[in-house]
Amino acid sequence: MYVPLLFVHSLVRWLVLASAVFAIFRAFRGAAKNAPFEKIDNRAGFLFLGLCDLQLLLGLILYFGVGIYSRTALLDMKGAMKDSILRFWGVEHVTAMLLGITLVHVGRALSKRASTDLAKHRRARNYYLAALVLILAGIPWPGTVYARSLIPTL
Numbered sequence: 001m002y003v004p005l006l007f008v009h010s011l012v013r014w015l016v017l018a019s020a021v022f023a024i025f026r027a028f029r030g031a032a033k034n035a036p037f038e039k040i041d042n043r044a045g046f047l048f049l050g051l052c053d054l055q056l057l058l059g060l061i062l063y064f065g066v067g068i069y070s071r072t073a074l075l076d077m078k079g080a081m082k083d084s085i086l087r088f089w090g091v092e093h094v095t096a097m098l099l100g101i102t103l104v105h106v107g108r109a110l111s112k113r114a115s116t117d118l119a120k121h122r123r124a125r126n127y128y129l130a131a132l133v134l135i136l137a138g139i140p141w142p143g144t145v146y147a148r149s150l151i152p153t154l
């Protein structure tokens, strides 16, 4: 279960990043041109949010269920803090991602509630961009001690 779930979680990472870039591009464009908030802008936000929620669900199963590193960290959190790899999987990855996903939720809700199209674009732009920065910061990039492959492998 661990390997297939990690594979899907790793794959969905790229869909999350692609949908984030698209939603942010649409929001920047809309704000810069003072363009109407179109169906495609709403769908871009919806897709970004939906993929984040899917990633959250997979992440929770990994974190509390089958994730080898996270479960090891959870068994001894105090000890995990002294090990950079266990600290990353036990605390840093989850914290960055949960904050990022929260920002996507808040940003989409506030954007929908805004009274003008310009405000909708601006709110989406600001919150989605901040979320992307956090998500990028939480990814185990090559070159770090907790690095994982960029290519999902089974």
Ligand code: HEM
Pocket (backbone or CB within 6 Å): 006, 007, 009, 010, 012, 013, 016, 052, 055, 056, 058, 059, 060, 062, 063, 064, 066, 067, 068, 069, 070, 071, 089, 093, 094, 097, 098, 135, 139, 140, 148, 149, 152, 153
């Ligand atoms: C947009 C959000 C997220 C992204 C982009 C993301 C990305 C990743 C990536 C790239 C990996 C490594 C996959 C591999 O080894 O090939 C990973 C592993 C993992 N992620 Fe996430 N993740 C996200 C959210 C979360 C959340 C919210 C949680 C927990 C609640 C979580 C928990 C984990 C766990 C437990 C592992 C595996 C650690 C182990 O090997 O034991 N992730 N994630």
